[in-house]
Amino acid sequence: MTIAAPHRFTGGRRIDISQLIVWTIGGILLAIVLLGSILTLRAGHYTAAQWRDFVVFGIAQGAIYALIALGYTMVYGVLRMINFAHGEVFMSGAMTTFFLADYLNRSGFLKAHPWISLVAMLLFSGLVSMTVAVLVERIAYRPLRGAPRLVPLITAVGASFFLQYTFRGLFGSGVRAYPAIPVLQGKLWVFQKTQIAVFVGVLITLALLVLFLQRTRAGLAIRAVAEDREAAALMGVDVDRAIVTTFAVGGFMAGIAGVLYALVFVQVQFFMGFLPGIKAFTAAVLGGIGNLPGAAVGGLVLGVIESIGPSLFFDGYGIRAAHQLKDVIAFTILVLILIFRPTGLLGERLGGEERV
Amino acid sequence: MRRPIRSFTVLLLLLAFVLAACQRAQPTPTPAPAAQPSPTPAAAASPTPAAQPTPQAQVTKPTDPIGVLEIKPGEPIVLAWMLTVSGGTAQLGEDSKRGIEIAIEDLGGELLGHKIELVGEDSGCNPEGGQAAATRLAANPRIVAIVGSSCSSEARVGAPIIDQAGLVMVSPSNTAPDLTDPAKHVDAYLRVAHNDKVQGRVAAEFVVNKLGLKRVATIHDGSLYAEQLANVFAENVQKLGGTVVAQEAVSPEDTDMRPVLTRIATQQPELIYYPIFNPAGSYITLQAKEISGLENVKLMSADGLLEPQTVQNAGQAAVGLYLSGPDLTVLGPKYQEFVQKYQQKYGTKPVAGFHAHAYDATMMIVEAIKKVAVQAPDGTLYIPRKALREALYQTKNFSGLTGNLTCDQYGDCADPKIAVYEVFSTDTAGWPDSAIRKIYP
Numbered sequence: 148m149t150i151a152a153p154h155r156f157t158g159g160r161r162i163d164i165s166q167l168i169v170w171t172i173g174g175i176l177l178a179i180v181l182l183g184s185i186l187t188l189r190a191g192h193y194t195a196a197q198w199r200d201f202v203v204f205g206i207a208q209g210a211i212y213a214l215i216a217l218g219y220t221m222v223y224g225v226l227r228m229i230n231f232a233h234g235e236v237f238m239s240g241a242m243t244t245f246f247l248a249d250y251l252n253r254s255g256f257l258k259a260h261p262w263i264s265l266v267a268m269l270l271f272s273g274l275v276s277m278t279v280a281v282l283v284e285r286i287a288y289r290p291l292r293g294a295p296r297l298v299p300l301i302t303a304v305g306a307s308f309f310l311q312y313t314f315r316g317l318f319g320s321g322v323r324a325y326p327a328i329p330v331l332q333g334k335l336w337v338f339q340k341t342q343i344a345v346f347v348g349v350l351i352t353l354a355l356l357v358l359f360l361q362r363t364r365a366g367l368a369i370r371a372v373a374e375d376r377e378a379a380a381l382m383g384v385d386v387d388r389a390i391v392t393t394f395a396v397g398g399f400m401a402g403i404a405g406v407l408y409a410l411v412f413v414q415v416q417f418f419m420g421f422l423p424g425i426k427a428f429t430a431a432v433l434g435g436i437g438n439l440p441g442a443a444v445g446g447l448v449l450g451v452i453e454s455i456g457p458s459l460f461f462d463g464y465g466i467r468a469a470h471q472l473k474d475v476i477a478f479t480i481l482v483l484i485l486i487f488r489p490t491g492l493l494g495e496r497l498g499g500e501e502r503v
Numbered sequence: 504m505r506r507p508i509r510s511f512t513v514l515l516l517l518l519a520f521v522l523a524a525c526q527r528a529q530p531t532p533t534p535a536p537a538a539q540p541s542p543t544p545a546a547a548a549s550p551t552p553a554a555q556p557t558p559q560a561q562v563t564k565p566t567d568p569i570g571v572l573e574i575k576p577g578e579p580i581v582l583a584w585m586l587t588v589s590g591g592t593a594q595l596g597e598d599s600k601r602g603i604e605i606a607i608e609d610l611g612g613e614l615l616g617h618k619i620e621l622v623g624e625d626s627g628c629n630p631e632g633g634q635a636a637a638t639r640l641a642a643n644p645r646i647v648a649i650v651g652s653s654c655s656s657e658a659r660v661g662a663p664i665i666d667q668a669g670l671v672m673v674s675p676s677n678t679a680p681d682l683t684d685p686a687k688h689v690d691a692y693l694r695v696a697h698n699d700k701v702q703g704r705v706a707a708e709f710v711v712n713k714l715g716l717k718r719v720a721t722i723h724d725g726s727l728y729a730e731q732l733a734n735v736f737a738e739n740v741q742k743l744g745g746t747v748v749a750q751e752a753v754s755p756e757d758t759d760m761r762p763v764l765t766r767i768a769t770q771q772p773e774l775i776y777y778p779i780f781n782p783a784g785s786y787i788t789l790q791a792k793e794i795s796g797l798e799n800v801k802l803m804s805a806d807g808l809l810e811p812q813t814v815q816n817a818g819q820a821a822v823g824l825y826l827s828g829p830d831l832t833v834l835g836p837k838y839q840e841f842v843q844k845y846q847q848k849y850g851t852k853p854v855a856g857f858h859a860h861a862y863d864a865t866m867m868i869v870e871a872i873k874k875v876a877v878q879a880p881d882g883t884l885y886i887p888r889k890a891l892r893e894a895l896y897q898t899k900n901f902s903g904l905t906g907n908l909t910c911d912q913y914g915d916c917a918d919p920k921i922a923v924y925e926v927f928s929t930d931t932a933g934w935p936d937s938a939i940r941k942i943y944p
Contacts, residue, residue, distance in 0.1 A: 192769050196795065204761040320589040322782045324816040339793055412758045413789055414782045414816050418590065422756050454762045462766075468752035470763035471725060 173486040176479060179460070186463025193458065199337065201455040207342040207411055209450020210349040214404035215427035216434070216442035217356065218280075218397030224373040224437045225393050228296065231303035232283050234424015235310035236398050240276035241405030241415045242314055244268050245323050248409075252326035261330040269348070273402035279310065280398025281391055289387070307424075315417040322416045325409045341410045348407050352400055353443060360439075365392050373437075429481055435491025444492055453477050565877050567887030569669040572647060576882035579620035582607070582868065583643070585636045585651030585661065585672070587628040591781040594810040594854045595628070596653040599675045601853075602861030603650050605844050606869075614869060615876055615884055622646070626657040628780060629726070629755070633657025634664065641668030647886055648672065648868045650861055654780070654807075655679035655728035658692065666691035669888045671895060673868055673916075675861035678702060678806065679731045683913040693895055693910055695864045695903070696857060697829065697919035699728070702805060703735025705921040706827045709943045710774055711743040713923075716801065720749040720772035722763065722787065724779040732778040732805055748772050755783050760790045768796035778805035785816035788824060801825065809924070810855040811931040814938050821926045825942075828856045829905065830922035832941050838904045852934055860917075863903030867916070871895045 187193075215237050222230040248268055251257040257264045287306040291299050331340045360366035368389040371379040380386050408423065409415055426449060434445025456476035461469035484492065565571055574580060584603055586596030600623070607619050622643070624636035633652055640649055641664050649665060649672040652658045658677045665672050666689040674682075674694040681687055683698060710716050719740050723729035730752075737747040748770035751763050764787070767775060775797075777787050784804055791797050804813075806828035814821045831838065831853075838859055845853055853859075871894035877885040898916060901908040906918025923943040930937045 194769075197765055197769060200765050200795065201762055204759060204765070208759050315589075321593055322591050322785070322812060322816060324785075324818065327818060334793075337795075412786065413818075414758075414785060416591065416782065422758075454759070457762065458766055467750055468723075470766060471752040471754055473757075473762075474754070 169486050173483055176483055183460040183463045187459055187461075188463075190463060192462060196337070198455070201458065202451055203338060203342060205451030205454030206447060207339075207345050207450070208454065209430075209447040210345050211404050211408050211411070211446075212423065212427045212430045212450055213443045213446025214349055214352060214400050214407070215423055216430040216446045217353075217439060218401050219428050219431040220434075220436055220439060220442040221369075221393050221397050223431070224439075225369060225376075225390055226288070226299075228288070228299050229303065229428065230283075230288075230394075230397075231300065231424070231428075232287070232306035232310060233280075233397065233401060234420035234422075234427070235307045235314075236276045236280045236283070236420070237401040237405050237408075237423060238415075238417065238420030239279045239310060239314060239405075240272035240402030241409050241419065242318055242323075242417065243275045244272040244402075244406055245325060245409070245415055247271050248325050249323075257326060258329055261328050265328060265344075269403050269406050272406045273399040276402030276405060277395045277398040280394045280401070283310075284391060284394040289390075307420075311417055311420070318417065320417060322414045325413050325415065327413075328410070331410065344410055345407045348403060352403050356396065356400065356439075359396065365389070369393050426477070429477065433481055433484055433491055435493045438491065438493050441491055441493035448492070449477055449480075452480050456480075564879070565885055565887045565890070567889045569889045570887075572645075572886040572888060574617055574884040574886070576616075578645075579618040580614050580647055580872070580884070581620045581622060581643070581645045582865070583640050583646045583649045583651075584621065584623035585626050585633075585640055585649050585653075585657070586623065587632070587653040587657070588623075588625050590627060591783075591812070592628040592653065592807075594812050595676065595780075595807070595857065596625075598810070598853055598855035598858045599650070599653060599861035601845060601849055602675065602858035603865045605841065605848065605858075606862045606865035608844075608848075610869060614872065615878065616882065617884060626652050626654070626661065628654040628657065630656045630660045633659070633661035637661030637664040641665060641670060646670060647872060648891065650675060650864045650868070652677060653857075654726065655682055655731075656726045658682055659727050662689045662692040665689075671868075671888070671892045673864040673895065675864045676806070676857035677728070679727045680735065681727055681731055683911075683915045685913055688913045690892060693914035693916055695860045695867065695905065695908060695916045697917045697921060698915055699732045699735055701919040702827055702921050703732050704739045705944075706736050706776065706803065706805065706923065707739030707743055707745075709825070709827070709923045710776070710803065711740055711745045713943055714774070714801065716773040717745045718748050718771065718773045719745060720751065720767045720770060720775045721747065722751045722753060722767075722775065722777040722779065724753055724755045724783055726755065726779070728807065729777075729779045733776065736776050736778070753779070753783060753787075755780065757783055758786055760787045761794060764791055764794045764797060768794050771796065772800060774801040774803055776803045776805075778807055780807045781810070781812050782816065784808045785813060785821075788813070788817040789820045792820060803827070803923075806856050809939075811934040811938065814926055814929055814931050814934075818929055822929065824926045826924045826926070826939065827921060828924065829860070830920040830941070831856070831859065831935075832922065833920055834859065834904060834906075841904055852936075854934065859904040863901075863905050863908060866903060867895065867898055867901055867908065870901065871898070 218233045251264045283306050287302040288299050291302060331344055333340060335343060368384045369392060371384050372386055372389040376386055430445035430449045431442045433449055434441030453473045457469040457473050584600055586599050588596040607621060612619055624639050626632045626636040640646060649670055651672055652661055652674055653676050655677045658674055671691045674696060676696045677694050678696050678699040680698055680700050721733040721737055723733040740747055749767045751767055753760060753763055777784060788802060791802055803825040809826045809828040871891055872886060874894045875887055875890040896910050898908060898910045908916045908918055910916040922941045924939040925942045926939050928938050
């Protein structure tokens with residue numbers, strides 16, 4: 148689902164030296180990846196079941212990246228700006244909900260009514276993150292609406308630090324562990340039940356997002372602002388309101404992602420938003436920033452590549468402890484995609500002319 | 504084609520953030536104490552020259568190749584800690600810090616007629632943190648000696664800085680063999696924690712001889728401590744006739760360990776040894792049993808995870824986990840007394856394995872200061888820095904909580920006693936007795 152017509156690359160290509168070099172580097176990287184994969188597959192260390200497991204782990208991780216990436220991409224769509232505090236919005240939901248989860252666990256409610264508890268946790272986390280996202284927009288971004296593009300980027304980083312250390316101050320620097328949810332323990336066929344919960348949670352959230360953007364007036368307003376802010380304002384769309392809605396929706400999804408993350412990884416801490424935030428941003432760029440399905444696809448692709456890449460690409464070369472290189476792989480893939488397809492997998496932007 | 508350029512700019516920015524992030528773990532430095540004592544010496548110094556015009560300093564001031572610290576009457580003797588007190592490894596450093604505090608309390612807060620002042624820097628359990636903390640401490644000329652660091656990787660980069668500044672440090676919990684390796688050891692560095700050559704050997708003996716397991720896999724996190732301990736363990740397992748089927752690595756920020764565990768599962772190990780830190784260690788504990796092929800694998804870690812957090816974070820999954828670490832059960836009545844003080848002061852039993860070591864490190868430093876300090880008639884105390892180092896190296900049969908400490912020329916002072924513990928319960932309220940029990944030797 149794109150908000151407007153997908154971008155089509157039409158410009159003629161001018162081949163110059165620097166581009167040739169970049170393409171050569173890309174070609175070499177691609178060759179390394181392909182050769183490694185073939186060598187690994189021929190060596191046959193892994194069974195089919197193990198490859199399947201890699202993919203499943205990757206999708207579970209990637210689905211969470213996707214949810215966070217949607218927040219990045221939506222904000223980019225309407226404001227043409229990267230909201231670097233988004234990872235912290237995700238963290239604030241997960242951290243705050245820990246106390247709700249802990250309370251529910253202690254009171255025994257979690258055991259008695261696991262589903263109600265889970266939904267309550269998701270909603271609570273979503274609301275907390277939504278509030279934080281809206282506050283960040285109101286305090287750190289709105290006063291700078293007309294400023295040059297770099298300025299809100301800097302305040303975004305500032306807001307990110309501020310949130311991290313606020314949470315560190317409030318809740319301490321230690322790691323906290325979510326209680327186990329009894330109904331989500333164990334396996335269903337080859338999947339962990341928590342992984343299934345994540346898939347289902349992400350799918351429902353995505354469906355709701357699509358409905359919201361396509362079927363509601365607020366969604367229409369967001370799409371209009373993404374298309375052309377000035378024109379939308381002239382047509383009577385309340386631009387500030389549409390932007391706040393964007394942040395609220397993005398924040399809500401980040402909050403949901405926070406709880407889903409905690410289901411899979413259990414431990415939360417004040418610094419937890421940083422890496423997923425960076426990865427989700429990467430996913431958004433990978434899929435084509437500003438493009439909603441692109442963010443979802445980018446998240447999944449990134450998750451799967453991180454999970455499967457170290458084994459698939461490097462095992463064949465006999466590199467030891469290849470798993471440490473997973474970030475290298477993720478970012479190399481990003482570079483490759485930017486070389487061969489600068490607008491990302493599914494093409495950039497929500498619509499309208501690019502204003503750079 | 505402006506887009507790629509823009510994207511690369513963004514990437515570049517991203518890199519800058521990642522670099523910045525490495526520095527983030529440190530809190531703002533403890534308010535610089537330099538400003539606070541200035542009125543005291545001024546007040547104390549003014550009557551002195553009036554009463555005795557001859558400069559006292561010339562009479563007794565000792566000379567020293569790397570400098571003499573002068574502490575005027577009324578000024579405190581400043582000791583410093585350089586430990587990890589934030590993030591996933593906070594319990595490790597906090598525990599050691601409490602050891603130092605109790606030691607100072609036992610001294611009555613005083614040494615040679617001067618109050619003892621304790622300052623410190625968070626070193627975050629990574630090289631960047633160690634470098635930043637060491638640099639800050641090195642910039643404070645009033646510090647006599649440092650107790651620290653917590654993690655070996657901090658000391659690898661921090662110790663040379665401390666050395667340059669003419670200070671001396673005694674680590675309560677660094678265990679990587681590298682730090683006291685004759686080729687790499689710096690003069691300013693000593694430690695009272697065991698060398699991992701010992702811990703890795705004991706762990707390997709436990710696995711091969713006691714458990715009778717032959718196929719092991721190791722995981723480290725790229726830190727000096729973890730990598731070296733994993734290697735020592737692997738070497739010893741091989742010496743004892745076992746096989747090391749996989750040697751993997753993760754990064755300390757990783758959360759999804761399932762892919763690396765699946766890689767390990769292909770080699771069907773009987774035990775996975777991952778001497779790393781929290782939270783990464785707990786992620787492995789939590790996720791290992793989910794992997795098909797690892798349902799019955801035994802898990803083992805080391806002193807980096809010997810803290811309640813390990814059990815709190817992993818819950819039921821931690822039960823059955825083996826942890827090697829300093830053997831605190833064989834320590835004498837002095838240690839029991841110490842634990843009681845600890846409990847009274849902080850309302851909990853010791854939360855990690857290196858509180859007694861920190862106490863010993865502090866006392867060792869105090870002993871050395873007593874040996875070398877020169878007191879001028881006007882009450883000024885001179886501490887020659889090189890002599891202080893030498894006095895520390897000459898420590899012999901120093902009776903500490905952790906045993907009889909004797910320092911060798913490369914700074915290893917420990918009286919190593921290693922035990923293997925097993926987690927048997929998730930109840931951490933009465934840590935350690937309620938959750939872990941010693942099973943070897």
